[in-house]
Amino acid sequence: MTATILDGRATKDAIFSELAPRVAALAEQGITPGLATVLVGDDPGSHAYVRMKHSDSAKVGVNSIRRELPADISQAKLEAVLDELNADPACTGYIVQLPLPKQLDAGAILERIDPEKDADGLAPVSLGRLVLGKPGPLPCTPLGIVELLRRYEVPLDGARVAVIGRGITVGRTLGLLLTRRTENATVTLCHTGTRDLAAEVRRSDIVVAAAGSPGLVTPDMVKPGAAVLDVGVSRVDGKLAGDVAPGVEEVAGHLAPNPGGVGPMTRAMLISNVVEAAERAAAR
Numbered sequence: 001m002t003a004t005i006l007d008g009r010a011t012k013d014a015i016f017s018e019l020a021p022r023v024a025a026l027a028e029q030g031i032t033p034g035l036a037t038v039l040v041g042d043d044p045g046s047h048a049y050v051r052m053k054h055s056d057s058a059k060v061g062v063n064s065i066r067r068e069l070p071a072d073i074s075q076a077k078l079e080a081v082l083d084e085l086n087a088d089p090a091c092t093g094y095i096v097q098l099p100l101p102k103q104l105d106a107g108a109i110l111e112r113i114d115p116e117k118d119a120d121g122l123a124p125v126s127l128g129r130l131v132l133g134k135p136g137p138l139p140c141t142p143l144g145i146v147e148l149l150r151r152y153e154v155p156l157d158g159a160r161v162a163v164i165g166r167g168i169t170v171g172r173t174l175g176l177l178l179t180r181r182t183e184n185a186t187v188t189l190c191h192t193g194t195r196d197l198a199a200e201v202r203r204s205d206i207v208v209a210a211a212g213s214p215g216l217v218t219p220d221m222v223k224p225g226a227a228v229l230d231v232g233v234s235r236v237d238g239k240l241a242g243d244v245a246p247g248v249e250e251v252a253g254h255l256a257p258n259p260g261g262v263g264p265m266t267r268a269m270l271i272s273n274v275v276e277a278a279e280r281a282a283a284r
């Protein structure tokens with residue numbers, strides 16, 4: 001068997017074509033959505049992600065606002081930048097690129113984001129709404145994963161899903177999304193305390209690898225025909241490495257490769273969140 005590729009790049013392009021007319025409709029009301037990115041420090045990877053997000057914005061007619069700040073910025077100065085964005089009507093949504101330098105309290109920063117402008121869906125109010133099942137922005141990577149599975153008609157209702165990783169940006173929030181009544185999957189969240197990861201993966205119809213441990217999921221662990229999504233990002237000898245080992249494509253029924261799978265979907269959902277926030281603001 002050779003897996004059907006869950007093509008995140010093509011799906012992102014399709015989503016952008018659907019977003020463009022919505023942006024045009026907002027323009028007729030005199031509204032242009034604006035995505036701001038707050039980038040602290042000079043990590044080359046983070047700079048690359050932020051560049052991609054602005055090039056995505058341009059493709060759908062969303063304005064770009066950039067804040068690039070020194071690695072040694074104080075908590076108070078960074079909070080002042082967020083207060084400015086919270087007050088700026090040109091900024092309809094923004095993200096604070098993670099991770100932040102160690103001297104900063106990332107939790108307090110995320111709490112400072114106006115929930116109406118939380119493009120990442122990672123602010124505490126947004127996470128609370130997700131837990132409670134109330135409307136609000138949803139975390140981009142989990143949303144991208146669900147959207148990718150939906151568009152390729154991989155069944156979720158009743159599916160057994162192994163999510164590897166309990167981080168907030170991916171694993172834990174994905175578990176919350178997949179167990180909503182609308183998705184109806186049965187999820188096992190795996191982590192470093194999981195006794196037999198191979199056994200959890202082997203009985204799963206869908207495997208989402210979001211650990212950041214290169215090559216963690218090997219072909220022998222995968223149930224033939226399962227859908228496998230490679231989310232983790234690591235560098236090995238300067239090269240990007242995912243959590244899924246080579247050879248899994250021979251066993252899996254569907255594979256979201258890394259790169260080219262969930263990464264582009266994350267960016268598509270970010271732009272979608274910004275457009276939705278602008279639509280909500282327009283309706284107020």
Ligand SMILES: NC(=O)C1=CN([C@@H]2O[C@H](COP(=O)(O)OP(=O)(O)OC[C@H]3O[C@@H](n4cnc5c(N)ncnc54)[C@H](OP(=O)(O)O)[C@@H]3O)[C@@H](O)[C@H]2O)C=CC1
Nearest residue numbers: 165166167169170191192210211212213231232233263266
């Ligand atoms: N492609 C994309 O769009 C995106 C990719 N990412 C990537 O996804 C990965 C997860 O991100 P995030 O949630 O923020 O990461 P965190 O570092 O917050 O979480 C990683 C999780 O993986 C678990 N883990 C690590 N190694 C193993 C292992 N060998 N076996 C089982 N569990 C393991 C950890 O367990 P424990 O809790 O026990 O330590 C932890 O729960 C990262 O590599 C990140 O770079 C993130 C966002 C977007």
Ligand SMILES: Nc1nc(=O)c2c([nH]1)NC[C@@H]1CN(c3ccc(C(=O)N[C@@H](CCC(=O)O)C(=O)O)cc3)C=[N+]21
Nearest residue numbers: 049095096097098099120258259260261263264266267
């Ligand atoms: N506040 C915040 N929100 C995030 O969403 C966030 C973050 N911080 N910090 C870092 C992680 C990582 N992340 C990725 C986004 C896009 C790709 C992506 O588009 N990758 C492409 C290209 C990768 C390449 O070629 O380098 C791909 O997978 O095909 C990957 C990873 C978002 N993150």
Ligand SMILES: [Mg+2]
Nearest residue numbers: 167168169170
């Ligand atoms: Mg993550």
